[in-house]
Amino acid sequence: MEVKVNKKIITIPEGYKVIDLLDHLNYGRNVSVFIDKTQLLMSEYESTQIKENNNIRIIRPLGGG
Amino acid sequence: MYKKFPNAKILKIDLTKKEIKTEELSGDIYRLYPGGSALGMYLAMQDIKPGIDPLSEENTLVFSVSALTGLPISGISRVNVTGKSPLTGTIGDSQAGGFFPVHLKANGYDAVVINGKSEKPVYLYIDGDEIQLKDAKDIWGKVTGESEEIIRKELGRDDIEISQIGPGGENLVKYACIINMCNRANGRNGMGAVMGSKNLKAIVVAKGKPQKAFDQERFSALAKSVGHRLKENESVAGLGKYGTDGDLEAFSEEGFLPTKNWTTGYFPEGANNITGETMYNTILKERDTCFACAVRCKRVVEVEGMVDPLYGGPEYETAATFGSYCGVTSLEYVSLANQLCNMYGIDTISCGATIAFAMECYEKGIIDKTITEGIDLKFGNEQALPILVEKIAKREGFGDLLAEGSYRAAEKLGKEAIPLSITTKKQEFPAHMPQYKPAVGLIYAVNPFGADHQSSEHDPFLVMPEDSRERTRLAKLGITKGYEDNFTMDNDKVRFALETQKYFSILDTLCLCQFVWGPSWELYGPDELVELCKSGIGWDTSLYEIMQVGERRINMMRYFNKREGFTKEDDKLPERIFEPLIGGPTDGVVLDREAHDKAKELYYEIAGWDKETGNPTNSTMKKLSLDWLLEQ
Numbered sequence: 001m002e003v004k005v006n007k008k009i010i011t012i013p014e015g016y017k018v019i020d021l022l023d024h025l026n027y028g029r030n031v032s033v034f035i036d037k038t039q040l041l042m043s044e045y046e047s048t049q050i051k052e053n054n055n056i057r058i059i060r061p062l063g064g065g
Numbered sequence: 066m067y068k069k070f071p072n073a074k075i076l077k078i079d080l081t082k083k084e085i086k087t088e089e090l091s092g093d094i095y096r097l098y099p100g101g102s103a104l105g106m107y108l109a110m111q112d113i114k115p116g117i118d119p120l121s122e123e124n125t126l127v128f129s130v131s132a133l134t135g136l137p138i139s140g141i142s143r144v145n146v147t148g149k150s151p152l153t154g155t156i157g158d159s160q161a162g163g164f165f166p167v168h169l170k171a172n173g174y175d176a177v178v179i180n181g182k183s184e185k186p187v188y189l190y191i192d193g194d195e196i197q198l199k200d201a202k203d204i205w206g207k208v209t210g211e212s213e214e215i216i217r218k219e220l221g222r223d224d225i226e227i228s229q230i231g232p233g234g235e236n237l238v239k240y241a242c243i244i245n246m247c248n249r250a251n252g253r254n255g256m257g258a259v260m261g262s263k264n265l266k267a268i269v270v271a272k273g274k275p276q277k278a279f280d281q282e283r284f285s286a287l288a289k290s291v292g293h294r295l296k297e298n299e300s301v302a303g304l305g306k307y308g309t310d311g312d313l314e315a316f317s318e319e320g321f322l323p324t325k326n327w328t329t330g331y332f333p334e335g336a337n338n339i340t341g342e343t344m345y346n347t348i349l350k351e352r353d354t355c356f357a358c359a360v361r362c363k364r365v366v367e368v369e370g371m372v373d374p375l376y377g378g379p380e381y382e383t384a385a386t387f388g389s390y391c392g393v394t395s396l397e398y399v400s401l402a403n404q405l406c407n408m409y410g411i412d413t414i415s416c417g418a419t420i421a422f423a424m425e426c427y428e429k430g431i432i433d434k435t436i437t438e439g440i441d442l443k444f445g446n447e448q449a450l451p452i453l454v455e456k457i458a459k460r461e462g463f464g465d466l467l468a469e470g471s472y473r474a475a476e477k478l479g480k481e482a483i484p485l486s487i488t489t490k491k492q493e494f495p496a497h498m499p500q501y502k503p504a505v506g507l508i509y510a511v512n513p514f515g516a517d518h519q520s521s522e523h524d525p526f527l528v529m530p531e532d533s534r535e536r537t538r539l540a541k542l543g544i545t546k547g548y549e550d551n552f553t554m555d556n557d558k559v560r561f562a563l564e565t566q567k568y569f570s571i572l573d574t575l576c577l578c579q580f581v582w583g584p585s586w587e588l589y590g591p592d593e594l595v596e597l598c599k600s601g602i603g604w605d606t607s608l609y610e611i612m613q614v615g616e617r618r619i620n621m622m623r624y625f626n627k628r629e630g631f632t633k634e635d636d637k638l639p640e641r642i643f644e645p646l647i648g649g650p651t652d653g654v655v656l657d658r659e660a661h662d663k664a665k666e667l668y669y670e671i672a673g674w675d676k677e678t679g680n681p682t683n684s685t686m687k688k689l690s691l692d693w694l695l696e697q
Contacts, residue, residue: 030534032530039547040530041532042533059528061300061529062319062523063525064497064518064519065304065312
């Protein structure tokens, strides 16, 4: 199915949860995820199912150093 | 269960009179200024008169550690240096890691106060109660690696740690630093030049036995949790693996990697070459660490025939300033520039940024080859880096101008050059863009010692989910509001900036590493910091008390600056930050001037500072037990 991630359309398998998408895109767990403008709690990454045409924003915090 | 706060032992050196003495500071006072930067401020304020020349014998230089230094736990070994800065004219303040801090403390000293000026170059040798000023004629003029070797041979021992200046400090480069282990720098504010102006080449400490914890069982539980914490913390684990440079390419992809003297935030042609992952996969020889630290973020790189691992490897700031700031795409040349800075003892941030400034002056025709002495200073000319670093350190020709820092160089080059100096209070910007991190931009403006990226938490952590480690820890400081992006600057963001500035202020006071001990993403959070104080030294404290310590330090610094004539007029970001970025995903992006100005006004108000001058009011000083300064 097709979803939009950070403004790009990508194809992912049906049944993907957020955690699968993060793995698929080589993100760690320490990110912010917004689905259709609603931010998820980290505790929801394992259970939240991604749906066709979801508009997803993933943000990795870039800190100091 | 707990014990009285310990007294501090202060070693006082008068180089003019060749006097050495020790003094005790009572625990009641030490508790208000429990080490590092706050203790340095307290001691400096006893001796530094307003209006002095920072490079005269009237300046005071304080090396300080903390009541906690030497406890066997990660992120505990930092040394602070305080004095009046020759770069900014404000108070100067700088921290470094390594093993020197632990061994200074293990010799029994919480601070070393240096006054006066030696007639001839000397170094200070500390071995317990045996304190000597030794002739430094054989090491004066030598680079740090050579000096280390000569000192070890002269003293006939290897069980020492050395904090020293290189030729950059001897030649009074305005941003000269102080180096230990040949690769750990008290980098910013030109403290190396102050040391050089005193004819003090080095402080050498014999290795000693670090202190033991007050409550061994509780302390061990905290220390031993580090393995689990590292496993659970992707951010710190990544920092260990790829170093501070691990996110450089990601900054470019976002469009916020300062590039070509801050004209753009996008560096697609070079970011991948100079990022931490490439370093890891190519020239990284090993990961180094500081005393007792499990993170091992320090880089050691080697390029055969070009870069010596003795001098460590580039941090993110160094990779950015010599890399993207200058349009340089070669990791090898960035590493060579890093090495030369560590050999000559100059700050990589100000040095790289000043060269980037000169490159833009050259590209814009403000200077030409008659001024650069034939050097083609176009952005991207990697070969110019080592030539210029050496010229700066030796103050040779064109390097003499750049040794003054970009702001003073711009003043000499004319009014067209001044907007190209990306500085606040004459200190060059670190590699975090206020356009991306407006709260960091606010702190760049108001920070007492010039633009600094390690004085508050960065905006992106407020975008994390409410149940994340970052947000739950920040909530303990009263920061509860989350954001959907980095760019918003509202009242809550100002509170975030100020409260985390206080928190970082206590870290620089207790001499703790900000990658291990912090208010959000780091290995240990606010609860553990209080536990460290309690179990480590028996200090029955609270988050409230230690936040107040942090606030006290900031206000002392600001008060120092007030005496020097600084006001809110000096809290200005350069115009470029409000001008559109060029190219990449952030083409046209600016920092919202109105929001920034409004934030500054609110910051002064909630900090308890006068809205007209931006300086601490008498009531704020009194609230923080700083009445004695008002009476001075």
